[in-house]
Amino acid sequence: GPVALATGLGQIVFTSLIGFVIAIAMDMSYLSAAYVSVALTFSSTIIIVKLLSDKKEIDSLHGQIALGFLIVQDIAAILALVGLTTLGASVTGEDSGYLSLLMIGAKGLGLLGAVALLMKYVIPYLTQRLSNSLELLTLFAIAWAVLLGASSELLGFSREVGAFLAGVSLASTAFRDSIGARLTSLRDFLLLFFFIDLGARLDWSMVGSQLGASLVFSIFVLVGNPLIVLMIMGGMGYRRRTGFLAGLTVAQISEFSLIVAALGLSIGHITEETMGLITLVGVVTIFLSTYMILYSYPLYRVLSSPLKIFERRNPYREADIDTFAETGAVDVILMGLGNYGSGLMEHLLRRKNAIVGIDFDPGALDMWRKKGVPVLYGDMADPEMHEHLPLKKAQWVISAVRSKEMNLALIHNLKKDGYTGKVALTATNSQEAAEFEKAGANLVFRPFKDATEQAADALTYAMDFLPKSVDWPVSFLELRIRSDASSAGQTIRELPLSALGISILAASRGGRIFYEPTPDFRIFPADRLLLMGHPAGLKDAETILNHLEARRDAEDTDRFEIAEIKVSEDSDFSGKSLAELHFRQKFGATLVGIRRGQNQITTINPAERLQGGDCLIVIGKSSTIKELKSLAPV
Missing domain, CATH: 1.20.1530.20 (Na+/H+ antiporter like fold)
Incomplete structure (x- = not known):
């Protein structure tokens, strides 16, 4: 140009x-x-x-x-x-x-x-x-x-x-x-x-x-x-x-x-x-x-x-790619919009995540900008680029770039900027994965390893055991359950397949094949199902089984929190053991430890008796923790 x-x-x-x-x-x-x-x-x-x-x-x-x-x-x-x-x-x-x-x-x-x-x-x-x-x-x-x-x-x-x-x-x-x-x-x-x-x-x-x-x-x-x-x-x-x-x-x-x-x-x-x-x-x-x-x-x-x-006071040539439309909540900042990053972006968007994409390829940025996704031109190894990122809002920073040097530079710069969220990096081998975890990565992706596992699952699928031809007006369909499908977690009984005249002949999971699964067989993400029925019914069944969730339920978006709950001197809890209180069943939270004066009890024994002045370290959903805090001191 x-x-x-x-x-x-x-x-x-x-x-x-x-x-x-x-x-x-x-x-x-x-x-x-x-x-x-x-x-x-x-x-x-x-x-x-x-x-x-x-x-x-x-x-x-x-x-x-x-x-x-x-x-x-x-x-x-x-x-x-x-x-x-x-x-x-x-x-x-x-x-x-x-x-x-x-x-x-x-x-x-x-x-x-x-x-x-x-x-x-x-x-x-x-x-x-x-x-x-x-x-x-x-x-x-x-x-x-x-x-x-x-x-x-x-x-x-x-x-x-x-x-x-x-x-x-x-x-x-x-x-x-x-x-x-x-x-x-x-x-x-x-x-x-x-x-x-x-x-x-x-x-x-x-x-x-x-x-x-x-x-x-x-x-x-x-x-x-x-x-x-x-x-x-x-x-x-x-x-x-x-x-x-x-x-x-x-x-x-x-x-x-x-x-x-x-x-x-x-x-x-x-x-x-x-x-x-x-x-x-x-x-x-x-x-x-x-x-x-x-x-x-x-x-x-x-x-x-x-x-x-x-550098000019206003580097206007890059002004349009250095900024993006501000959004409310930001779930993920995704760096690297190549083949792997774009696929990850599509799956995260289907799960209704709010995402900001980062790449230095103007073509990739234009493609996602036309789809309405906020994107920013930048290099993940550039510390100046972090000034333009909504790091305080983001829960995850994900790198889809398979570069050891860039990933280590990214996590170093994020720590330097005081980022408190979680970081996911992409590794090409186990040695890199170990280095990333040591550097502080919360999650490490290994695309090649994950792909080989899925390929092995596909090769051990029950479809291979079917006869080559069937002299009967019936068809077969191999279907993989997506991780964001609404059918994931349901039993066969709960699915409206019988009304369509569809039968599940077999299911493959982790290399193991389940023939003629019972109505109580529960379907999980990444399961491979072998369906039999009329072609029209099979098409409808595919739509039903891989139907995406329309929205995220409030229960799914509830976060875990950790809090301290103090036991008062005259509390009914004082002198009672955890087993007697049925703490988890009663409050829906897990006791992590007890701070008693200068001592910290980190190994919880159900027979441990609480004392007045104890501080209970509990973890649970934010709604549960909020309710416990309203009762404090207990």
């Missing part, structure tokens, strides 16, 4: 100008300074995509903005390569410059026109035909990139120009996500050879003489480029955190920088020393910026306060 274009072009202009001034100040020639300044402007898209994908931030706001201005950089790099190719061809003869320029221009337009026609009429048809086989689709994508790369080189351009056009053409198809997913491992494998080539370019005999200059330019790229992006995005109304995280993605030079330098070397514009300088800057910045991106959140926490000068 506009922010990607403005940031990309602005960063290119400012970086090249400042880099040129620094190079001139270091006594470089104007031509060498121009090449160095251009090389400093381009950042490595392939490395950034790899890092953001690994951190699962590719769909975040700062991730989308970063990808946008990196594409702008790539387009500028392609234009620079075409220009240098034309310039290189023109130096072959004094009178052939204009002719070479016309020839290169004609070849470039011809290549673009051919790719455009193929994108419109051929590639969609081919990808559609090949989509039945992912292997063929992947091979076609690779072959197409190689073909365009070779054609581009044959026409006098660099291979990278053709490869870029191949990527653009494949991105226009309906199968770009499938192709991208299949090429991920190949991308990571080929990235290894990029670093091998980068290391091979280093001439160690020149490193010593270029060490000082490379240090200056590396600091400029590592610090200056992110600051340029931060200032541009801050001026456009984005928060400093978004600008900082996006800015870190330009803290290294690109493979295009090395290609531009290599072209300049081949046509005699720069020397081996300048080429070595650019290569050394590439090695240093790629190495250090990788760790800056991997540890971007701790780095931001350290620099957050000084970076306030780059």
Whole structure:
């Protein structure tokens, strides 16, 4: 969008100008300074995509903005390569410059026109035909990139120009996500050879003489480029955190920088020393910026306060996603609205829970906002985001994100903010679950473990034991009882299935099968029932059995409370044992302990006799505790 274009072009202009001034100040020639300044402007898209994908931030706001201005950089790099190719061809003869320029221009337009026609009429048809086989689709994508790369080189351009056009053409198809997913491992494998080539370019005999200059330019790229992006995005109304995280993605030079330098070397514009300088800057910045991106959140926490000068008083670009319509009671704050989080959101909404959703994917936020769910843009690891959350109202804070570092940071920040509710985190394995529980999580979800248990239940279901075909007008239906179904907890006798002509042949629970269950058989959530009857009756039975509760009963919403009830000196309770008082049966509350003077009785014996002045520690429903408090002292 506009922010990607403005940031990309602005960063290119400012970086090249400042880099040129620094190079001139270091006594470089104007031509060498121009090449160095251009090389400093381009950042490595392939490395950034790899890092953001690994951190699962590719769909975040700062991730989308970063990808946008990196594409702008790539387009500028392609234009620079075409220009240098034309310039290189023109130096072959004094009178052939204009002719070479016309020839290169004609070849470039011809290549673009051919790719455009193929994108419109051929590639969609081919990808559609090949989509039945992912292997063929992947091979076609690779072959197409190689073909365009070779054609581009044959026409006098660099291979990278053709490869870029191949990527653009494949991105226009309906199968770009499938192709991208299949090429991920190949991308990571080929990235290894990029670093091998980068290391091979280093001439160690020149490193010593270029060490000082490379240090200056590396600091400029590592610090200056992110600051340029931060200032541009801050001026456009984005928060400093978004600008900082996006800015870190330009803290290294690109493979295009090395290609531009290599072209300049081949046509005699720069020397081996300048080429070595650019290569050394590439090695240093790629190495250090990788760790800056991997540890971007701790780095931001350290620099957050000084970076306030780059944030407008009203960061209006994110104002609409930083706030949400205030609600009354908030049952759950759900962080992470991906596949697992969205499924959890739907189930909680069906149970009439009041939920606030948190995610950094604008697409996910728009989807839930259209459904009327209050949502907020934010990163769960961002402590500043907690200022916008209704933590005092929420009973639960749930993380549906499977990230150990983010979950631990979340629970740390919640404790720091004084949150008194309960916390549920999502773990990928038992080791993470143990760490979360040790950190203070009240509940730990294990999606993969839970899913395997349900899969095992499904495989042991009684439906497998039915005959393959029945010569009779009868049908069968396998049905799983949902945890929020109104039939859960009822007996078969209480269900109106007989009126529909429906019989329950078997029920599966926890891997055990109950054949021909009796009318007193009680149905529980997650039970799998095998129904038999007429197709129309089976459809009605499915509706009845999985009918959702229309509302939450007042009894269900009654909370447990703990209170102290004092025994007066002249109380009828004094001198009597708990067994004699029938305390639980009489008051509907459980005695947890007794505070007697300086002593605490935590193990309750029914024969324990109460004394005047005792403080009874009781737990029960809020209505029961309220009634007991009205009687105090007893």
